[in-house]
Structures are given as C-alpha cells and as structure tokens.
Amino acid sequence: MMVDDRAGRPATSSGSEGHVLSTPTLLGDRYQLGEVIGSGGMADVYLAKDQLLGREVAVKVLRDPEPDPTDRARFMSEARTLAGLNHPHLVTLLDAGTSADRPFLVMELVRGTNLGEATRRGGPVPPQRMAEVGAQVAEALAYVHEAGVVHRDVKPGNVLLREDRRVLLADFGIARLVNDTAHHTRVGTTIGSPAYFSPEQVQGLTVTPASDVYSLGLVLLEALTGERAYGGTPTEAAMARLNRNPEIPSTLPAGWVTLLQAMTDPEPTRRPDAQHVLERLRALAGGDDAAATQLANATQVAGATQMMTSVPPAAARPEPTTSVPRAEEPAQKRKRPxxxxxxxxxxxxxxxxxxxxxxxxxxxxxxxxxxxxxxxxxxxxxxxxxxxxxxx
Structure with missing residues (x-):
C-alpha cells in the first residue's frame, strides 16, 4: 500500500518484499501484480497496475493459496470495515474481489514512508512536527471511533507519511466493531503488536476506543524519543506495562508530558478520547504549549473517556485537579509486582x-x-x- 520513492524500494522491510513475480498475475481480469511492497502476518501487498483505469494501486492478497477460514474471515472483515469508512486520513479502499479462490483488496497507493521507518532513519521527530503527525492520526481515530470501530493495531508502521505531508492510518486487518460478537482469532493466539498493547489488551479484557488512545500515546512517545517505551521480546514488552508506566522524559515540553501521561493512564476510563487528543495536539502543533497543558488539565477534570455503550462503567474514583507525577502510581496501585x-x-x-x-x-x-x-x-x-x- 506504500512505496518509498526516496529509497527506491518498498517502505517496509519484512516478509517477502522486493520479490518480483516470475509470471505476472492478473487478478479479477483487471489488476496486474508487480513486486511485493509490504507483508503482514497473513497477506502480501503488491504494487499493481489497474488495467482498466491505467493507474497504479496497491493490492493486498492472502499469502496462503488455501487460506485458513479464520484468516479469510478476518480478511473479509477488513474489507467490510474499510468499505464503510471514508476519511482523508485513512487509506482508501478502491475495490475487492476473489481470484482463484483467494480474496484480495485494492487500495490507493501511498508514496512516502511510515513513521517507524522515518524514526529509524532520522532519529527522534521534533515535537512540533510530531504534533502535526499525531493530530492527523487522532483525527482518523476520532472518526473511526465515532463510526463504532476500534483499530486495535495502532503502531508506527501503520502511520503512513505521504510526500505531501498528509498522514494516513492504515491496516484495519484486526479492527473490530465495538458491539461485534464475532471473533476472527484462532484459540490460543494473540493478534496485534505487543509493543503497543494497552494494559487491557495484555490482560485479555474488553478492547475499547481507549485502547487505541493508549497505543497512540506509545507511538507518539517513541517518535519523540527515538526509543520504544517497552522493549524486549513480545512477551516481555506486553507484560512490562503491567509493572510500570512508560517513562516520559521531563525534558519534553510540559504540554507533551501531560498529554502522554493522560493517554497512557493504566485505567482506560481516565484516558482522554481521540477528539480531546486531537484538540491538544493541534494546540501543540501551533506552538501553544500552555494551551495544550490547560486542555489536558481540563480534560482530566471533566472526566473519563467517552466510551461506547458496550463498555462497562468502571468503579468510581476521584478525579485529580492537577497533574500527578506518574512515577508514584505503580507503587500506590500495586503492593507487589x-x-x-x-x-x-x-x-x-x-x-x-x-x-x-x-x-x-x-x-x-x-x-x-x-x-x-x-x-x-x-x-x-x-x-x-x-x-x-x-x-x-
């Protein structure tokens, strides 16, 4: 779905990217597949040519020629989710179909890079630029949450940076409707990216829009510092957040510190919703750190995340009127690791x-x-x- 023109190669670097098909394949009598430009857990993304309209597109195809029913169901769920969404900061779904019993999705081709690659190459992102990027992601999340969808896999690799500075949120392969009772996951498996899991995802609890806000908080923190908040193996990364909160450097602007603390609060109902995050990031992008801090405090006083109706209410607890140092919270909340x-x-x-x-x-x-x-x-x-x- 993305090509990095500056490097002359795919924007990501896992799986079978860079491989050119020995025999070009035509899908749906229309899409001529070229090289692989991205790979995920169950699918490859190809650079392709739309023979009917004469344009380049990205085509996502299930890798297994005889796909598992669970993979097929999850793949088609992504198609249905994307079909119901239309926003300038989401990758656009253009078409979908099946060829030789293998489903495929046709999406707009994004030229640029992703946030993970940009950070690896260029180091920490300046706070004001990161506020611009984060605001666009938060706007996309506010839209999908309003539509009743939880992304569940917000990570740097899914934040696409176009050459015109527009930012897109990609990969709804494991997204879920808030009230959806269908589960497209094999028993005993975990889907998503553990390094960016919310505490409730680690514990197998209900995933809500607040979970996306937490993940975005970790993404923003990583881009600002150049380091992952929770490193190590997937298991170590997932479990670490149950023992400690992410370390947010005091050297960051005060508005950023307050915002990131709120977004990564262990208690889902105490996190700001995506719309509040958007407003605060816009203030930071405009260079108004004081306004961002005031918005942060106002959000904390106003109350918890505006949750979807399916989310059970949390036990009542007093709301702080000022920002409390997060370093004290683990000791207060847990007597033992x-x-x-x-x-x-x-x-x-x-x-x-x-x-x-x-x-x-x-x-x-x-x-x-x-x-x-x-x-x-x-x-x-x-x-x-x-x-x-x-x-x-």
Whole structure:
C-alpha cells in the first residue's frame, strides 16, 4: 500500500518484499501484480497496475493459496470495515474481489514512508512536527471511533507519511466493531503488536476506543524519543506495562508530558478520547504549549473517556485537579509486582489441587493472597473453602 520513492524500494522491510513475480498475475481480469511492497502476518501487498483505469494501486492478497477460514474471515472483515469508512486520513479502499479462490483488496497507493521507518532513519521527530503527525492520526481515530470501530493495531508502521505531508492510518486487518460478537482469532493466539498493547489488551479484557488512545500515546512517545517505551521480546514488552508506566522524559515540553501521561493512564476510563487528543495536539502543533497543558488539565477534570455503550462503567474514583507525577502510581496501585502475584496464584492453586489429589486431611490449606485480581479471587476462594471442608 506504500512505496518509498526516496529509497527506491518498498517502505517496509519484512516478509517477502522486493520479490518480483516470475509470471505476472492478473487478478479479477483487471489488476496486474508487480513486486511485493509490504507483508503482514497473513497477506502480501503488491504494487499493481489497474488495467482498466491505467493507474497504479496497491493490492493486498492472502499469502496462503488455501487460506485458513479464520484468516479469510478476518480478511473479509477488513474489507467490510474499510468499505464503510471514508476519511482523508485513512487509506482508501478502491475495490475487492476473489481470484482463484483467494480474496484480495485494492487500495490507493501511498508514496512516502511510515513513521517507524522515518524514526529509524532520522532519529527522534521534533515535537512540533510530531504534533502535526499525531493530530492527523487522532483525527482518523476520532472518526473511526465515532463510526463504532476500534483499530486495535495502532503502531508506527501503520502511520503512513505521504510526500505531501498528509498522514494516513492504515491496516484495519484486526479492527473490530465495538458491539461485534464475532471473533476472527484462532484459540490460543494473540493478534496485534505487543509493543503497543494497552494494559487491557495484555490482560485479555474488553478492547475499547481507549485502547487505541493508549497505543497512540506509545507511538507518539517513541517518535519523540527515538526509543520504544517497552522493549524486549513480545512477551516481555506486553507484560512490562503491567509493572510500570512508560517513562516520559521531563525534558519534553510540559504540554507533551501531560498529554502522554493522560493517554497512557493504566485505567482506560481516565484516558482522554481521540477528539480531546486531537484538540491538544493541534494546540501543540501551533506552538501553544500552555494551551495544550490547560486542555489536558481540563480534560482530566471533566472526566473519563467517552466510551461506547458496550463498555462497562468502571468503579468510581476521584478525579485529580492537577497533574500527578506518574512515577508514584505503580507503587500506590500495586503492593507487589504482577509476576509475583501470578506466581502466588499458581502456587496456591497447585497446593490446593495437590491436597485434593492426595487427600491429606491434616494439612493446612494456604490462604488466597489478598492482591489476587478480583476475577480470579472468587474461584480460588471457592476451591480453598471446598478443600478445607473436605479436610475437617
């Protein structure tokens, strides 16, 4: 979907990009495929020629000649999602079809690069330019959220930077309607990019528009600093945010610090919505750091993210009237690191199960730790009580 003209090669560098088909393939009797210019988990994107209109386009094709039903369903879900969206900061879907039983999407060809490549090549992005870029992404997110869609994979590689400085949000392959009950994910798999997951995505909780706001916060922070907030393996990156908040340098302008703290708040309902993020980024892009800070504080006082109707309300908690240093929050919210809680849960469960199997009536059943998450406490407590009764 994107070609980097400055480098004379595809804008991304994974998968089978750069490969030229030995025998050019015509899809739908119309689209002549050329080289691969992008690759994802299940599909390749080709530079192609629309034979009917004589223009270059990007064609996304499922890689597997006999696609898995789950992949096919997810692919077609992307087509339907894009078909219902029309915004200047979204990649435009032009056509869709099936050829030799393989579905394909035809999208506008974007010439330029993506935010990830731009940062790798040029280093940190200046705050004012990053505010311009971020505002356009936030505008796209505000639009899709209003349409009832959650992107779920906001990352630098999906932020496309056109040569005319227009920014586009791409790849709705795992997007989901807020009230959609259909799940196009294989059991036991995780979709998305762990480095940019929200805490609720890591925990397998409901993903909402606030999740996209969190991911965008990490994207903005990475572009401003040139470093990922959560590095390491995918698992390490995903779990790290359950132990600590991202480190936001105090050397950034005050408006940026306040905004990024709000966007990456661990509590989804305390994050600003995409529209508020857009307003604050526009203020920063205009060089008005004080106005951006005032907007940030006003948003915090006004309340939480404007959530979709399907999102359950969170427990009431007092709203701060001033920005509180985020470094203090992990210690206040967690007495023990997440991994320690997890180990405690496993050990308690293991001992309880062992007592059940061995029938040791004289043994003492360990108590369930106080800081076990609420959704796990009740089942463990029931098991604990049952074993105690059996041993009496």
């Amino acid at each position: 997440y991994w320690a809680i997890a180990v405690g849960i496993v050990l308690v469960a293991a001992v309880i199960v062992a007592l059940v199997l061995l029938g040791d009536r004289g043994a003492t059943v360990p108590d369930v730790p106080d800081d076990v998450p609420s959704q796990l406490r009740d089942p463990l407590q029931d098991l604990h009580d049952s074993v105690e009764e059996a041993g009496q």
